[in-house]
Amino acid sequence: MRGIVYFLSTALLLAVTGTANAHDEKLHRGKAIEGEVLSMSSDGFELKTEDDSLAVVVTDKTKFERGNSIISLADVTEGMKVKIFGTKLPGGKLAAKEVLLFSGSSDAKNEETHSGSVHERDQ
Amino acid sequence: MKKGHRFILLSTGLLLLLAGGAGYSYMRSHGFSARATPNPIEVFLAQQVRRLVVPYGVKELRNPVQRSELSLAEARDHFADHCAVCHANDGSGRTPLAAGLYPPVPDMRTGYTQELSDGELFYIIKEGIRFSGMPGWGGDDEENWKLVHFIRHLPRLTKEEIGFMQEINALEIAEEE
Numbered sequence: 636m637r638g639i640v641y642f643l644s645t646a647l648l649l650a651v652t653g654t655a656n657a658h659d660e661k662l663h664r665g666k667a668i669e670g671e672v673l674s675m676s677s678d679g680f681e682l683k684t685e686d687d688s689l690a691v692v693v694t695d696k697t698k699f700e701r702g703n704s705i706i707s708l709a710d711v712t713e714g715m716k717v718k719i720f721g722t723k724l725p726g727g728k729l730a731a732k733e734v735l736l737f738s739g740s741s742d743a744k745n746e747e748t749h750s751g752s753v754h755e756r757d758q
Numbered sequence: 759m760k761k762g763h764r765f766i767l768l769s770t771g772l773l774l775l776l777a778g779g780a781g782y783s784y785m786r787s788h789g790f791s792a793r794a795t796p797n798p799i800e801v802f803l804a805q806q807v808r809r810l811v812v813p814y815g816v817k818e819l820r821n822p823v824q825r826s827e828l829s830l831a832e833a834r835d836h837f838a839d840h841c842a843v844c845h846a847n848d849g850s851g852r853t854p855l856a857a858g859l860y861p862p863v864p865d866m867r868t869g870y871t872q873e874l875s876d877g878e879l880f881y882i883i884k885e886g887i888r889f890s891g892m893p894g895w896g897g898d899d900e901e902n903w904k905l906v907h908f909i910r911h912l913p914r915l916t917k918e919e920i921g922f923m924q925e926i927n928a929l930e931i932a933e934e935e
Contacts (some may be wrong), residue, residue: 666925666929674803692828694828720832722828722832722835724826724828724831725831730828730831730832
C-alpha cells in the first residue's frame with residue numbers, strides 16, 4: 636500500500652513539475668545572447684549586443700516567451716530587450732530557437748523568475 | 759568414413775589447432791591493448807563486417823531531411839556537443855579519447871566513411887557498432903538524418919564553423935566543471 640502511495644505521489648509530482656513550465660528544456664541548451672531589438676526585418680530582426688549587432692532569423696520553430704507566457708513575433712518591437720537561444724549560422728546570423736522578451740520593470744520580475752528557472756535547468 | 763575424408767578432417771582440425779595456438783601465443787606475448795594498430799587483415803575484415811551488419815533495405819534509404827544552412831548548423835552544434843569528444847570537431851578522429859579506442863576511430867572525411875550510403879551512416883549513428891566504441895545513440899530520427907548531412911559536409915568544414923563548434927565544446931566543459 637505504501638509503495639503504491641509513493642509511486643502515485645512521485646508520478647503526480649513529476650506530472651505537475653513537467654506541466655508547470657512553458658519551456659522545452661532542450662531549447663535552453665547553449666549560451667544565451669542578450670541584446671536590444673534595433674529593427675524588424677522580413678525574416679526576423681536586428682539585435683544590438685554588447686559588442687556588435689547581428690541579424691536574428693526567425694523560423695517556424697522559433698518560440699517566443701515573455702515570463703511564462705507564450706507570445707509571437709508580432710509582440711516583438713524595436714527597443715525591447717531580449718535573450719536568445721539559437722544556432723549560429725555562417726556569415727554571422729543567428730537562427731533563433733527561443734526568444735525571451737523583457738522590457739520595462741513589470742517584465743523584469745518575470746525575467747528574474749525565468750532566469751532563475753533557466754539557471755537551475757542549465758545546471 | 760573414407761580414408762581421404764578422414765585425412766581432410768584431421769588436417770583441418772590440426773591446422774585450426776595450430777592457428778589457435780599461434781594466436782593464443784601471439785596474444786600472450788603481445789597483449790591485447792586497445793592502443794595497438796590493427797593489421798591490414800583485421801581492417802579489411804572489420805570493414806566488411808560493418809557493411810554486413812546493416813539490415814536489408816537500410817543501405818538504400820535516402821535522407822528525407824532537406825539539406826539547408828540551418829539544418830547543417832543545427833547538426834554542427836549537435837556534433838560538437840555529442841560526437842566531437844571522440845571524432846573531433848573536424849571528423850578526423852584525432853582526440854585524446856579516440857587514441858585509446860579499438861577499433862580505431864575513423865577519419866570520417868575520407869572515403870572509408872564517405873563511401874558509406876546515407877542509410878548506412880544513419881544506421882550507425884542510431885544503432886552504433888557492436889564491439890566498438892561507437893554507441894547507438896537512438897534519439898530523434900530527424901536529428902540523426904541532419905547529422906548525416908553534416909558528416910557529408912565534413913571535408914568542406916570552414917574555420918568559422920570550427921570556431922562555432924569550439925564554443926559548444928567550451929560550453930560542455932564549463933557545464934561539467
